[in-house]
Amino acid sequence: MSGGVDSSVVAYLLSQKFNPSKNILMGIHMTNWDYHDEATAAVETTKNDNPSKCWEQDWKDAQAVAKHLQIPLHHVSFQKEYWNDVFEPYCNQVAHNVTPNPDVDCNRWIKFGVLKDYLSKRYGIDRLATGHYARLWDRSIGQDMPHCLQECDMNDPILEEYLMQSSVQHLPILLAAKDRSKDQSYFLSNVPTTAFSNVLFPLGDYYKKRMNDDRATSSSSSTADERTVRELAQQAQLPNATKRDSMGICFVGKRKHGVFLNQYIAPSQNNHNAKLRCINIEDGSVVATVDSNPSLLYATIGQGAKIPGASHKWFVVEKVVISNDKHPTLLLCSGTHHPALYSETLFICRDKLHWMMGGVPPPLPFRAKCRIRHLQPLVDCVIDLYHDQKDKNKDYYVVRLESPLRGIAEGQVCAIYAGGSDGDLICLGGGPINHRGPSYWDLQKELPPLLHPAGQNDLSYTGTM
Numbered sequence: 001m002s003g004g005v006d007s008s009v010v011a012y013l014l015s016q017k018f019n020p021s022k023n024i025l026m027g028i029h030m031t032n033w034d035y036h037d038e039a040t041a042a043v044e045t046t047k048n049d050n051p052s053k054c055w056e057q058d059w060k061d062a063q064a065v066a067k068h069l070q071i072p073l074h075h076v077s078f079q080k081e082y083w084n085d086v087f088e089p090y091c092n093q094v095a096h097n098v099t100p101n102p103d104v105d106c107n108r109w110i111k112f113g114v115l116k117d118y119l120s121k122r123y124g125i126d127r128l129a130t131g132h133y134a135r136l137w138d139r140s141i142g143q144d145m146p147h148c149l150q151e152c153d154m155n156d157p158i159l160e161e162y163l164m165q166s167s168v169q170h171l172p173i174l175l176a177a178k179d180r181s182k183d184q185s186y187f188l189s190n191v192p193t194t195a196f197s198n199v200l201f202p203l204g205d206y207y208k209k210r211m212n213d214d215r216a217t218s219s220s221s222s223t224a225d226e227r228t229v230r231e232l233a234q235q236a237q238l239p240n241a242t243k244r245d246s247m248g249i250c251f252v253g254k255r256k257h258g259v260f261l262n263q264y265i266a267p268s269q270n271n272h273n274a275k276l277r278c279i280n281i282e283d284g285s286v287v288a289t290v291d292s293n294p295s296l297l298y299a300t301i302g303q304g305a306k307i308p309g310a311s312h313k314w315f316v317v318e319k320v321v322i323s324n325d326k327h328p329t330l331l332l333c334s335g336t337h338h339p340a341l342y343s344e345t346l347f348i349c350r351d352k353l354h355w356m357m358g359g360v361p362p363p364l365p366f367r368a369k370c371r372i373r374h375l376q377p378l379v380d381c382v383i384d385l386y387h388d389q390k391d392k393n394k395d396y397y398v399v400r401l402e403s404p405l406r407g408i409a410e411g412q413v414c415a416i417y418a419g420g421s422d423g424d425l426i427c428l429g430g431g432p433i434n435h436r437g438p439s440y441w442d443l444q445k446e447l448p449p450l451l452h453p454a455g456q457n458d459l460s461y462t463g464t465m
Helices: 005-017 051-069 079-095 102-123 157-163 229-235 257-262
Strands: 027-031 073-077 134-137 173-176 276-280 286-290 314-320 329-334 342-349 366-371 379-387 395-406 413-419 425-432
Touching: 005 051, 005 229, 027 051, 027 102, 051 073, 079 102, 342 425
Parallel strands: 027 073, 276 329
Antiparallel strands: 134 173, 173 425, 276 286, 314 329, 342 395, 366 379, 366 413, 379 395, 413 425
16 A cells, blocks of 8 residues: 555455455555655655655555555565665666666566565465556466456467466466556566466556546456546545555656766766767767766667757767767767667567566567557567577577667567457566667668657657658
């Protein structure tokens, strides 16, 4: 129970199913960050939005909801584990020009790792419910096939031969949420499948709020209860029913990203004091030589580069650190849809791609769908093995995209899906991108007239610029 609306509604739904007086339910409030041991310069706040005050309010809200529902609430903290398994690796990767996703690692190591182990050993609790927007078919406890899977195209060989094989019948299957605008299966794509045993996602069949459209982007499967999560919170008279959603890094909150990371990355790791040389990728000219500021120091491909005095927008293509050169170099391009920002292939190390079904992929090659950002519209792809001829010890999965994607960066998680009819989606797994293939600029290819959106809110893909 984070103190937010989603986990509070989960507690309410379970309290309706299990009588709280029988002590079957217990709430857990988890904090994994020391908000007081942090410089205030990195904190992106308003008068009422200081992270330490937000945490205090979250704890008060969780207590109020637990009291309202008559559920015992316990506070736990895994600061050491979060630092060692999530945050420190995140900083180390950023320092080496990698773009990791700490929320993916938090789910893998903390929420469905350390927390589950703690609850089992400390309290003997074997079932965990969270406020994630996703669905599970846990075959290990004999759950019936969910309606959304019954409507899938069972002629799809991935579904018919791979998911239904007897050797993995005991493993849970991760499904996208009914509310596609809130689906969090991307963040769960690296969680070991066995960690989903005895896990409940009660919000998977609910919408967060009323939609103005016909919900065509979501699953057509129906539930008996068509109330939204917000409506449930209000009808249950939860004390935090109108609370806004949280933003920012998992358990850390909203921060000025570059300034925040500067507190934790040693100067020797990323040339803090060196000037950055910004180079136009088209002609090799020097756009600017600027002081090393965090917004550029930790910039990733596709991100806007704020160049003082620039007459138009520049975007980051690549950061290059040349040996014995005191000036790190940023390669820049002009224009949101420059060919240097797009590629149609990406590579994931064979031993880093997590497959949900017992660690084994479907028969290769196979057609699937993927995304490289949370809620990015899915793109069709073909996945196969690739053996690096230059390094005979390196095997990769190559993901060949039917439409080029913008801003493919090392470290981003690529989540892979198989889909049935009417948009029902099964998450097959995912893993961090090792590198992208050549860009359209490298190949001297023209971009297609219609480009795939870079993210959920990207409305600029209707044509090239």
